[in-house]
Amino acid sequence: MGEKGLWDDEHARSLVGKRVLVGLTYRDHDGAVVETLQYHGTIVDVDAQDGVAVSPVGLDELFWLPPDLRAFEEAPRGAYRLRSTGEVVLHPDLLCSWTVRKPARGGPTPAE
DSSP: OOOOOSOOHHHHHHHTTOEEEEEEEEEOTTSOEEEEEEEEEEEEEEETTTEEEEEETTOSSOEEEOSOGGGOEEOOSSEEEOTTTOOEEESOSEEEEEEEEOOSTTOOOOBO
């Protein structure tokens, strides 16, 4: 998708309507994996402050991802099997993954 910074309005708007496969890894404050989730959906909104809104397949709520466009990359054509459900997602437009770390004793939760 080219080298982009954290946020670029034109680039962000180009993501609206694209199908995305999202991977989330939750780690405790020591770095151990607590949980991993995968879902897919359509990007329905973008905002420099709020981030990227995804409407996940099978859910009624939007899921907001951080406003860092570097996480989104073009997905190679193919079939992607979600480990958690076994569901197969065919030919998504984009892939992104995030790691969320539990803060050490009450600090903020950073996302990578």
